[in-house]
Amino acid sequence: MIPPATRACHRPRRYARRRHLDGGAERDRRHGDERGPVMDTATPGDPVAPGGPATPGSPAHSDGPAAPGSAACSNGAPVPGGPASSADPAAPRSAVEIAELVNAGRLRPVDVVEAALARIGSADGTLRAFRETWPERARHAARELERALAAGPLPLAGVPLGVKATEGVDSLQARRLVAAGCIPVGATAVPRGTPWQTWGHTDRGPTANPWRADRTPGGSSAGSAAAVAAGLVPLATGNDGAGSVRIPAAWCGVVGIKITNGLLPASDAAGLNAPGPLARTVADAAAYLDALLGTRLAGQARGGLRAAVGRHDLDPAGGGPLRAVWSTTLGHAEVDPAVAGPARAAAGRLADAGLLRWVAHDLTLADPAPAWRALRAPDDRAAAARLRAGNDARLARLFAVADLLLTPTTPDPAHGHAGPGDRMSVALTWAFNLSGHPTASVPAGFAPDGTPVGLQIVARHRHEHLLVHTAAALEALRPWPDAQVRGIVRGWRLSRGAGWRPDGRAGR
Numbered sequence: 001m002i003p004p005a006t007r008a009c010h011r012p013r014r015y016a017r018r019r020h021l022d023g024g025a026e027r028d029r030r031h032g033d034e035r036g037p038v039m040d041t042a043t044p045g046d047p048v049a050p051g052g053p054a055t056p057g058s059p060a061h062s063d064g065p066a067a068p069g070s071a072a073c074s075n076g077a078p079v080p081g082g083p084a085s086s087a088d089p090a091a092p093r094s095a096v097e098i099a100e101l102v103n104a105g106r107l108r109p110v111d112v113v114e115a116a117l118a119r120i121g122s123a124d125g126t127l128r129a130f131r132e133t134w135p136e137r138a139r140h141a142a143r144e145l146e147r148a149l150a151a152g153p154l155p156l157a158g159v160p161l162g163v164k165a166t167e168g169v170d171s172l173q174a175r176r177l178v179a180a181g182c183i184p185v186g187a188t189a190v191p192r193g194t195p196w197q198t199w200g201h202t203d204r205g206p207t208a209n210p211w212r213a214d215r216t217p218g219g220s221s222a223g224s225a226a227a228v229a230a231g232l233v234p235l236a237t238g239n240d241g242a243g244s245v246r247i248p249a250a251w252c253g254v255v256g257i258k259i260t261n262g263l264l265p266a267s268d269a270a271g272l273n274a275p276g277p278l279a280r281t282v283a284d285a286a287a288y289l290d291a292l293l294g295t296r297l298a299g300q301a302r303g304g305l306r307a308a309v310g311r312h313d314l315d316p317a318g319g320g321p322l323r324a325v326w327s328t329t330l331g332h333a334e335v336d337p338a339v340a341g342p343a344r345a346a347a348g349r350l351a352d353a354g355l356l357r358w359v360a361h362d363l364t365l366a367d368p369a370p371a372w373r374a375l376r377a378p379d380d381r382a383a384a385a386r387l388r389a390g391n392d393a394r395l396a397r398l399f400a401v402a403d404l405l406l407t408p409t410t411p412d413p414a415h416g417h418a419g420p421g422d423r424m425s426v427a428l429t430w431a432f433n434l435s436g437h438p439t440a441s442v443p444a445g446f447a448p449d450g451t452p453v454g455l456q457i458v459a460r461h462r463h464e465h466l467l468v469h470t471a472a473a474l475e476a477l478r479p480w481p482d483a484q485v486r487g488i489v490r491g492w493r494l495s496r497g498a499g500w501r502p503d504g505r506a507g508r
Helices: 004-010 016-029 095-103 109-127 135-151 172-179 222-229 246-252 282-293 304-308 337-352 369-376 381-401 431-435 464-477
Strands: 130-133 160-164 183-188 235-240 255-258 274-279 322-326 356-358 404-408 439-446 452-459
Touching (some): 095 109, 109 130, 109 160, 135 183, 172 282, 222 246, 222 274, 246 452, 255 464, 282 464, 322 337, 337 464, 452 464
Parallel strands (some): 160 183
Antiparallel strands (some): 255 274, 439 452
């Protein structure tokens, strides 16, 4: 039975008055391909710093106008999205806050878009989160949105949106987000030309991790996670066939959610891929899901700990804490203590707050690699089906006695730009693309090298509301920092190879 919070999944709300905002889509399509418009793309080889293109780990230099009201770095360069007054449209804001202010007439969509474009122009020469930007299309959409709001509010009015390059503005989730008021501003980077998918490619070099420029942001939704973590946009689209939303969310210190497989059409023939948000806050991710699925989760997410703890509708058994199982390895993965420790500590905070009650359960999944690969290639499908059925049965037994499964999101910290080597970054994520369970990655803390660590939360099919409530409670217990506030994106003043410790001091 579909729980009340997600019954509307197949009946997304329609926002008919947004149809006219697609009036320029056909014009844009003539200048692009099926992935979306190509407008005002950065010229390959454009300098991003004196002396040539920046390299991972090098200090950032402004390659565009500073956002109004931005502060200055110690080297005199503007701070991308730096501190600004509450009345300043350039101040980085959450998607929910932007929509509230735009709907109230206190912010103009055009000003919000201009501020986002300024932040991208200032920071992306070194971050390289965007393959291309669409300023004229975004400005046109913002002007049209301002006129459309005379007919009534929209849930994501005026929110700048990064769009994953392999997906484009014509994907189902992008169209639903635009209908809810989002304004696409550019295509975010994805991998190209390597068997490993945990990086992002641009013509100016690889996408950098906002926390450590010598590390990858993860992938394949690499640019989306980096852009959100750096405060360039509050929301970006992703899709997840093996961990492509959750892994970059973990390594960039943001929220990423893979919805239940099958709620929306998959983009791959095997049905392993599911869409989902990259966001800095749980409330923003919930608002994205509401636009995508027709749910009503955003208001509940904003309640944080008070809304989550003690709610009698969270536990299907009727009141009390959610029953949870912790698994470090899922029975088959090799997991670095550098990520296992912070993830387990974050899960412990939820239990200490009374939201979770630990249930003893010895979960041992078979390594899903053969089954996943068989569905993507003409391998032994019969053996793969048996492996998949066995893991499905094991997970069914777990969810018969528990409401949630918690694990680290990745087995290792973020790797460098040369690649992961023999590490399997998807070891803890791709089992749930095969099983179809909804899964979230939320910030858990930091590895000793200063890179973020993710906590993975898994729920029963169609129980996205439990992911949102649990993530919101964790966020309320210890609000997670972001790279922009910590000063890392503000010029990347750290030397090559230097990290950023949780106490805010640079270190190795």
